[in-house]
Amino acid sequence: MTASKLTRRGFLRNAVLTTAVLPVTAALTSRQAWAQEKVQPSEPQAKSLKYTHDASTVEAPQYSEGQKCSNCQFYQAGPDTEWGPCTIFGGREVAAEGWCTSYVPKA
Ligand code: SF4
Incomplete structure (x- = not known):
């Protein structure tokens, strides 16, 4: 018992x-x-920020040559990465060669 x-x-x-x-x-x-999920350009937030995986295709007036996620201050990975977290997208991954209208050069 x-x-x-x-x-x-x-x-x-x-x-x-x-x-x-x-x-x-x-x-x-x-x-x-x-955190590991990749941002898709077709998503509403990505569309509103004109996010693309390939900055060389950008035709937005606010884009300047050489701007890409890997040299943006919101990109949270090293320069030699293909993908990295972006604080604008809540830490989800963006392409190092990507770009969006929230781009700010690293200080
Ligand atoms: S904020 Fe910067 S790192 Fe994030 S998607 Fe836009 S350009 Fe890329």
């Missing part, structure tokens, strides 16, 4: 711990997936 109570108590403790840990694990996994 005592063993049965311990087993039931142990089961309940594990159930409570699992219930508490699962949402935290799911939130962390979701956040990582979000």
Whole structure:
């Protein structure tokens, strides 16, 4: 009988711990997936900022030659990367060769 109570108590403790840990694990996994997700030019925010993966195709009047994500102050990765997080897009990845109208040269 005592063993049965311990087993039931142990089961309940594990159930409570699992219930508490699962949402935290799911939130962390979701956040990582979000951070690694690439911005798509077809998205509403990207469209409104005229984001493109290839700055050489930009015809916007505010664009100047040489501007690209990898030399923008909002790009959060090194110069030798192909993709990196952009703070304007909530940390989602943009192309190093990309560009948008929020471009600000690195200081
Ligand atoms: S804010 Fe800068 S790094 Fe982000 S998408 Fe626009 S140009 Fe690229």
